[in-house]
Amino acid sequence: MATLEQVAFRAGCSLATASRVLNRNGPASDLMVRKVRRAAAELGYHSAGRLGRRPVVGVLIPSITNPVFASSLSSIQNRMLVAGHGVLIAQSNYDPAREADAVAALLNDRPTGLILTVCDPSTSQALLARLPPTVLLNNLPTAQFPAAVTADNRGAGREITAFLIGMGHRRILFLSGNFAASDRAHLRYRGYLDAMAESGLTALDVMQIPFVNGFDQLDLGMPMNSLAPTAIIASNDLLALGVIGALKREGLSVPGDVSVAGFDGIAIGRLIDPPLTTIEMPDASMGATAASLLLDMAENAAPARHLDVAYTLRRGGTVRAI
Amino acid sequence: MATLEQVAFRAGCSLATASRVLNRNGPASDLMVRKVRRAAAELGYHSAGRLGRRPVVGVLIPSITNPVFASSLSSIQNRMLVAGHGVLIAQSNYDPAREADAVAALLNDRPTGLILTVCDPSTSQALLARLPPTVLLNNLPTAQFPAAVTADNRGAGREITAFLIGMGHRRILFLSGNFAASDRAHLRYRGYLDAMAESGLTALDVMQIPFVNGFDQLDLGMPMNSLAPTAIIASNDLLALGVIGALKREGLSVPGDVSVAGFDGIAIGRLIDPPLTTIEMPDASMGATAASLLLDMAENAAPARHLDVAYTLRRGGTVRAI
DNA sequence: CTGAAAGCGCTTACAG
DNA sequence: CTGAAAGCGCTTACAG
Structure with a gap:
């Protein structure tokens, strides 16, 4: 020692x-x-x-109960165990105002470094303080925090939208959680706008749904007439599952009446029937990558880097050609 | 200080x-x-x-990506934040052999105390060492570790089985993950046996399904003839969702052809259509209770206690009367 | 089983 | 901005 x-x-x-x-x-x-x-x-x-x-690292995520972040956290822990580091957790509950306090709490444990997923890195108060080596996970790097591990959310939004357009859809609705709580959702939406513009289609007004402990009470309140969308893109899989449930409650079938697609590739999406069409994000691999990058920075004084991990489109059964 | x-x-x-x-x-x-x-x-x-x-506590769970344990972990973290304690995580991946190492790793951080969910407390090697104040979560207490927070899994198994019997079912199959990986599954099965015996029904041979990163490849391989079960009880909700998917792939409808019920009450179960019939376990509340009990023991030298938290039967739409 | 005392590893006024 | 030195809080042979 x-x-x-x-x-x-x-x-x-x-x-x-x-x-x-x-x-x-x-x-x-x-x-x-x-x-x-x-x-x-x-x-x-x-x-x-x-x-x-034992040295420890701190991890801030919006919520442990969201399978996307649970998946990242799990692989961070597995990687850190091998490296002999403990992993401390903090949650913001999707509230930007709680991020600074959560990070301050983590700093009380003198972590070797931090891995942070914030609502919006350009405005987060958590990123103002002088921090130990820090890697952003699922957020784009900033000038002050150039170490980041991301997937191309805008590209993913573009790709899933282009896929739907390729299946003959024209009236495509983008349904999102609150943009203020997730820059990822916002980037995915911008990709949707890109793809719609590229095909000369009119983007529909985005619907933002506040996330309140799950989406099982979701009420779309949509007029399902001839002007209604033929496809809905939800900004994440949990929301997509909520949408499918809401549509069924309104007597509409998926994909018979409406096609639905999501983002993330959570495990549950493969279990339901038909399986969910989605953009599969490499959450586990991103978590492991962020952990390795942080260790490299903290232990070998390696320079901060921005690493982009590839996503894949998973064709389930919730989208049909029209 | x-x-x-x-x-x-x-x-x-x-x-x-x-x-x-x-x-x-x-x-x-x-x-x-x-x-x-x-x-x-x-x-x-x-x-x-x-x-x-800052003082820290260590939490061992089988897997962070299982929503049941994620829910407990999340509320443990929320409770500990208020108390000024950091929360360190460890995973056994449902492997009893890894429990001792995982706890040893946690001890390297000199935790104030531990909250542990092991595969089987009566045999776990993790419980042999001399430990700081320790609360078992989701495991029954032992002589050496009398502090525990549990739900009555055997009673829950009995109740859901009795509910199915009350709905007219007679050939009820219990489908489980590996008993060695979860004493909870075993207790739920014993509750099933209790209820079947009480009603004078013949219990069917239990099917144990090894859990391999999710149940989406599940193949029941069941002969769905006149001797087939009319209802299946899965030892947890994730397995129940896998069963529903597998039945649909075999062309059977739920609950039209087969009724299905689970345990845990994970959020996803409310999103699917029809909603899953299940025993809702108070995971979040159990986590908070375990955290409070541990703090009481560690900070106020309070005696170890065994606390039982109530579950509730949630009637979804996956069980029908016959 | 217990304590006096040496000494470790670190932080922090203080002086420059 | 930097260092010599005092001293804090703790652990640990050692003696009894």
Whole structure:
């Protein structure tokens, strides 16, 4: 186990300076910061203190009960276990205002690094503080936080819409959770707009549905007349399942009367009959990638990177050609 | 922030003895152990060390991606946040052999306490070591670990079976995941046997389905002739959804040809059409209860208790009277 | 089983 | 911005 003294010696500075750099209190020149960080990384120093606590990383996600984030979290934990790091969790419950507090709580555990999924990285208050090495997961990188692991949500929106258009659909409705709670939903919607414009079709007004502990009470209240959409794209699979349930309650069949598609590729979508047509997002693989990137940054002082992981279109049975 | 010195003073012993008691190394008389623990609890002492790390608790569950455990974990985290504790996660992946390692990893973080869901508490190697205050969640208490939060799984198995019998079913099949991976499934099965015996019916041979990353490839391979079951009880909702999908692929309708019921009450079960008939388990409430019990034990030296939380039968549309 | 004391690893005024 | 040094909170041989 490396001590601070060894780090200071290797960095060619005093114990005091090394301590200040690693704890981000007190002043330190850029040069010293680099030297000390590098020495600490080379020695595998963890400021675990006398007590020998295992190093930990903090993970912030909107909700553990959403299978998308549960999948990421699970593979983050598996990757971190191998690396000898504990994983601490925090939830924002899709509320941007809670993100800063959640991250502050995580910082109380002196994590080696953070993996964060926020509602909107450009406005999140959680990203203002000076943080340990941080990887954004499912959010696009910012100037201050250039390390990110994403899938191309806009491209995915474009692709699923183009797929529906290719199946003969023209009146396609985009149904979304609240954009303020998910920049992913917003990006998917923009992809929808792209594809509609490219085909010279008129985009319908987006419907935003506030997420209130699940979508099982969903009431579309849509006039299902000749002007009604022939296809609905839901901004995520849970919402898509809610839509299918709501349509059935209104006496409409899927895909007989209306086609439905989603995003995410949650496991449940394969169980229902017919299986859900969706864009399968590589959540588990993205989680593992984010974990590896964070470890590389924190332990080897590797540079921040933006990694994009490929999605795939899964043709289920909830879309039919017309 | 209380120091060890204050604890030692209050306990009327030396720093050295207080240190030994709280770290469970070195010898200490029973009297001293009690005195020091009590003083530490009264002062709210946390051996966070100079670094002022927040105290943490460790949670072991079979899998984060199972919505049942995700629900418990989420409410544990919410409860612990209020109490100022971090939450560390570990997964066994339903493998009893991995439980001991997972708990050992958690212990590296010096948790204030543990909340554990194991495959079988009577045989789990994770429960042999000397552990900090520990609450079993979803497992029955043992002599050595008398703190537990459970629902009455046997009673639930009895009730759902009795409900099906009341609906006129006689040939009722119990379909289960692997008993070795879940004592809950086994208890539910025993409840099924109870109810069948009480009504003088012959229990059918239980089918055990190994869980391999989801049930979407499920093949029942059942001869659906006149001797086939009229109702199937799946040991959990995910399996029930897999069964419904498999039946539909074989051209059978639910509940037209076969009735299906499950256990757990996962959110998805309300979204499908018809909604799943199931025993709704209070997973979120159980998680919060386990968290509160653990805090009470760790911070107030409260005695270990066994708390049972009530379940409810949710009548969906997947069971019909015959 | 217990305590006095040495000493570890770290932080933090203080001086420059 | 940096370092020498005091000192905090804890652990751990050692002696009894």
